[in-house]
Amino acid sequence: MKKAISKINKRRSRTKNNREHLQKKVGQAPGQLIFSGDKKVDLIKCETFIYNAAELAYYENDDIAQLLANREEGKNIWINIDGLHDTEFIEKVGKLFNLHTLLLEDVMNLNHRPKFEDYGEYIFFTIKMFNGVQNEELDYEQVSFVLGKDFVISFQEKPQDIFTNLRERLTSGQGRMRSKGPDYLFYRLIDTIVDYYYFAIEHFAEQLETLEEDVLENADKESLVKMQSIKKDLVFLRRSVLPVREALSGLIRSENKLLKKDTRPFFQDIYDHAIHVVESLESYRDMLSSIKDLHMNAMSNRMNEVMKVLTIISTIFIPLTFIAGIYGMNFQYMPELSYEYSYPIAWVVMIVLTLLMIYFFKRKKWL
Incomplete structure (x- = not known):
């Protein structure tokens, strides 16, 4: 539960920071360069790969x-x-490649x-990784x-990324990246990011399975907090992935x-993957809704069990x-x-009545 609450607090802090960054841009001229995020590295790292089919140089x-x-x-x-x-x-960098502000x-x-x-002379694509x-x-x-025409530029927030395998293949000359044009590298970069979406949704699948087991065993407040945390993550991921489909289209x-003719079919493949990811997120959202209903039913059943026990005790x-009320009256002639x-005798009568009622409740399977 503490982890779930910590995630919610971090999300709130991130939302507050985003709001503050957006306020800096209000009223600024179009094309004004303002960094709207948190600084994640002290020094900028710039990697340069210059290559053709025969050789590659790294700087x-x-x-x-x-x-x-x-x-x-x-x-x-x-x-x-x-x-x-x-x-x-x-x-x-923008001036070197004549990029629009x-x-x-x-x-x-x-x-x-x-x-x-x-933009005609170049293509721009932005995505959540x-x-x-x-x-x-x-x-x-x-x-x-x-x-x-002969370059690809990638802008990232921090050095740790998912392109390690891609760099290795490019450096070693494996595959078709060095013999193909920059549009093929462009495709491979986007394809790698979309493929990693599957790891994200697999993470949700595991969380939902664990959550469902927890709810079946013990539907408590902690499960409800976890559900809310997973729901917010699913909404964020869906909001990040859904526009990718439009951008790829x-x-x-x-x-x-x-974009060369022989490269275009590969982007169609990424588009299909994006659709599959969105459909998976929709199914997980439905699954989360079902788990929430299960949690509410479990809580309701638990309350009904408590009320049943209290009702049986009251009935007994x-x-x-x-009996106690009758013989507790202060009449002179009783x-x-x-x-x-x-x-x-009063004790025996009350005990017999209690046992008979318990027997009756058990026969009715109310106990």
């Missing part, structure tokens, strides 16, 4: 302008930037919904991609020549109270009161 935190100037003709470049708090650096503004807006935009589960919480960040329909004491064995 870390080198001057991008110098690398672009010395790049050989026919080589593609992937620039991965970790850390978005330095507006001057982001603006410098509105695009850079979206890059630095970490609360932006996933979307696709076609889920890195896995840490301390029973989804670890996520905002990631943006820019696809150009726009990407598929785009006639931009940066009704005749006993009647023959039974002067009888020597009146007291033990």
